[in-house]
Amino acid sequence: MSKDNQVLEELTSKEYEHGWTSDLETDSAPKGLSEDIIRFISTKKNEPEWLLDWRLDAYRQWSKLKEPTWPNISYPAINYQDLIYYSAPKQKAKPKNLEDIDPELIKTFEKLGISLTEQKRLTGIAVDAVIDSVSVATTYKDTLAELGIIFCSFSEAVQEHPELVKKYMGSVVPVNDNYFAALNAAVFTDGSFCYIPKGVRCPMELSTYFRINAANTGQFERTLIVADEGSYVSYLEGCTAPMRDENQLHAAVVEIYAMKDAQVKYSTVQNWYPGDKNGKGGIYNFVTKRGLCFGDGSKISWTQVETGSAITWKYPSCILKGNNSMGEFYSVAVTNNYQQADTGSKMIHIGNNTKSRIVSKGISAGHSQNSYRGQVKIMKRAENARNFSQCDSLLMGDQCGAHTFPYIDVENKSARVEHEATTSKIGEDQIFYCLQRGIDEESAVALIVNGYAKEVLNQLPMEFAVEAQKLLALTLEGSVG
Amino acid sequence: MLSIKNLQAKIGDKQILNGINLEVKAGEVHAIMGPNGSGKSTLASVLAGREDYEVVQGEVEFQGQNLLDMAPEDRARAGVFLAFQYPVEIPGVSTINFMKTAVNQILKSRGQQPLDAVSFLKIMKEKMKLVDIDQSLLNRSLNEGFSGGEKKRNEIFQMAMLEPKLAILDETDSGLDIDALKIVAHGVNKLRTKSNAVIVVTHYQRLLDYIIPDFVHVLYKGKIVKSGTKDLALELEAKGYDWIKDEVAVA
Numbered sequence A: 001m002s003k004d005n006q007v008l009e010e011l012t013s014k015e016y017e018h019g020w021t022s023d024l025e026t027d028s029a030p031k032g033l034s035e036d037i038i039r040f041i042s043t044k045k046n047e048p049e050w051l052l053d054w055r056l057d058a059y060r061q062w063s064k065l066k067e068p069t070w071p072n073i074s075y076p077a078i079n080y081q082d083l084i085y086y087s088a089p090k091q092k093a094k095p096k097n098l099e100d101i102d103p104e105l106i107k108t109f110e111k112l113g114i115s116l117t118e119q120k121r122l123t124g125i126a127v128d129a130v131i132d133s134v135s136v137a138t139t140y141k142d143t144l145a146e147l148g149i150i151f152c153s154f155s156e157a158v159q160e161h162p163e164l165v166k167k168y169m170g171s172v173v174p175v176n177d178n179y180f181a182a183l184n185a186a187v188f189t190d191g192s193f194c195y196i197p198k199g200v201r202c203p204m205e206l207s208t209y210f211r212i213n214a215a216n217t218g219q220f221e222r223t224l225i226v227a228d229e230g231s232y233v234s235y236l237e238g239c240t241a242p243m244r245d246e247n248q249l250h251a252a253v254v255e256i257y258a259m260k261d262a263q264v265k266y267s268t269v270q271n272w273y274p275g276d277k278n279g280k281g282g283i284y285n286f287v288t289k290r291g292l293c294f295g296d297g298s299k300i301s302w303t304q305v306e307t308g309s310a311i312t313w314k315y316p317s318c319i320l321k322g323n324n325s326m327g328e329f330y331s332v333a334v335t336n337n338y339q340q341a342d343t344g345s346k347m348i349h350i351g352n353n354t355k356s357r358i359v360s361k362g363i364s365a366g367h368s369q370n371s372y373r374g375q376v377k378i379m380k381r382a383e384n385a386r387n388f389s390q391c392d393s394l395l396m397g398d399q400c401g402a403h404t405f406p407y408i409d410v411e412n413k414s415a416r417v418e419h420e421a422t423t424s425k426i427g428e429d430q431i432f433y434c435l436q437r438g439i440d441e442e443s444a445v446a447l448i449v450n451g452y453a454k455e456v457l458n459q460l461p462m463e464f465a466v467e468a469q470k471l472l473a474l475t476l477e478g479s480v481g
Numbered sequence B: 001m002l003s004i005k006n007l008q009a010k011i012g013d014k015q016i017l018n019g020i021n022l023e024v025k026a027g028e029v030h031a032i033m034g035p036n037g038s039g040k041s042t043l044a045s046v047l048a049g050r051e052d053y054e055v056v057q058g059e060v061e062f063q064g065q066n067l068l069d070m071a072p073e074d075r076a077r078a079g080v081f082l083a084f085q086y087p088v089e090i091p092g093v094s095t096i097n098f099m100k101t102a103v104n105q106i107l108k109s110r111g112q113q114p115l116d117a118v119s120f121l122k123i124m125k126e127k128m129k130l131v132d133i134d135q136s137l138l139n140r141s142l143n144e145g146f147s148g149g150e151k152k153r154n155e156i157f158q159m160a161m162l163e164p165k166l167a168i169l170d171e172t173d174s175g176l177d178i179d180a181l182k183i184v185a186h187g188v189n190k191l192r193t194k195s196n197a198v199i200v201v202t203h204y205q206r207l208l209d210y211i212i213p214d215f216v217h218v219l220y221k222g223k224i225v226k227s228g229t230k231d232l233a234l235e236l237e238a239k240g241y242d243w244i245k246d247e248v249a250v251a
């Protein structure tokens, strides 16, 4: 056991890899939240009147909403007046091409392993890089444009494609959907926008990379993906933040709108700064992600690997409105030290023959709390709906907690809903078996955990799967004891 | 190669090994027999470095090193292999992936380059042939849903992959049908060289028809109470353990 403690000591003191800050000049709003601040943001972004009105409406609704208290998480009250709601890396003018981008910025992303210089990229992933609140670069835009695919920052979409933004923004996650979604609608500063035209299969992975850099800044980005009939897109999202002693708020909204026979695959590797080993600092991650399978035969699939954040509050969901539509949710959520995660999914079956599948793998270590919360709702008119949910929890050590809160609500008798749940511990037997074959303890844990999470990791695109495996191992290093 | 002197070990307050003495030289095969609960698996676990057991007294030297001072993974890397009586399941991890990790970590610990996929596969194919194991089994999650016999055969496959100096086979014969027993024994014999040694723990002399031991020891109440040659195994088969227990009682 003493050896375990030593390993534990060594590794929990290992620093968060992305914890550095960049020396970027920023342009910020004063602290606090008010209608004036919202006007400030809207003016900064040169927005049309309708969008300002939309924001103000959201702000007024938010003011009437209460912060939810039902999640199984606890944190000191957030002072929303003590945050900065707009921070942008200063750029002389809107960069026309990559040469115009501040070299510090390019360096920032290169440090993260993301090259914004297209010719350097071998993997063929188009990236929209968002730093603090603003999208700084989108790669491969021209290649995509030839196919009619629109992939750009949200701000740009507001300017260039206002009709699309106006039509779909808020159609999946209404402004007053919940406290954090309303806050986002009021103050969101940027994000990514994507439109795939009818019948087009997007030839490369589209990816947004989020980074919070500035201090005391909330990050509120919005992503909107519209997949027209028969189209297909695979979308990736990654994120990191510097190590800071104070907590930082991240409240994002992702909306996916899938028309007839469209397929959208959305993958996230969430690696926000989780706080230190004593629970100091870290990102508060309150995110609303929802997909609407509007058309018949459409399909939306969420895959998430959650390793970061001090607090995670997130339930990527699918509304299965079209007949024969399908929703999937694959999740690995790892918590260590004092991290808290309350995450899961909602599958709302409205159309006939709708299918959903939830595979959730929680891993808790240290003093962390890890909750799965999921809802499966079969509406009255949904004939022959099917759901399968598998919720597994893996415990490492005896100081952590794993919880499962499944809500099943079936209003149509033809539905078939299956729910399976297991809780297990990493066995000393398993570790010893590995040790006996010459595998050290760290690698043994990584092997066992990756095996446990395999069904989810298999859903990720190759490049991401490798990163995710490493992250899992890194997050859990030294947590066996 | 292996020298055990007055080894005593306990778990919790229960003393299980009560002073074991055993010398194993390179090239030898030793069989350890003995009634249920006499401490055979405990001895194997202590040699492999399982932390649940506390060594109260005694010494174990392995190739000139103090084995008891070494971490379990270092023992494995130094060439100690244990074929488990009850192999553990690791869901989502294939035997191939498991072995690849093991082989490469061992190579790394010796300052050698890891094997690339092609060389690994080549070696794997050879060893598969040796123990007549199907690749489909090796692609499945390690030991998950394996039959008793498949688990044992998989242990021997792993042994073939790792080429240990000292292999301890804990009841690898139980659960094997006659054909499988022959294949496993054949595999073990193929791996025997002048420079390695094998300890087989078994209840049945049948295995010893195929893996012919140089010595047979009887473990009883945590002690080796009798040692002999293969004939001792035949005698035990014929007479059971009572006469040995009586001898011990008299002494």
Ligand SMILES: Nc1ncnc2c1ncn2[C@@H]1O[C@H](COP(=O)(O)OP(=O)(O)OP(=O)(O)O)[C@@H](O)[C@H]1O
Pocket (backbone or CB within 6 Å): B011, B014, B016, B034, B035, B036, B037, B038, B039, B040, B041, B042, B043, B052, B085
């Ligand atoms: N973890 C444990 N806690 C308590 N007692 C244990 C533990 N492990 C082993 N023992 C006891 O130690 C004794 C020796 O067990 P061991 O497994 O070494 O026997 P064995 O000779 O291998 O028996 P078998 O032939 O049945 O495999 C048994 O009485 C067993 O119950």
Ligand SMILES: [Mg+2]
Pocket (backbone or CB within 6 Å): B040, B041, B042, B085, B170, B171
């Ligand atoms: Mg035994």
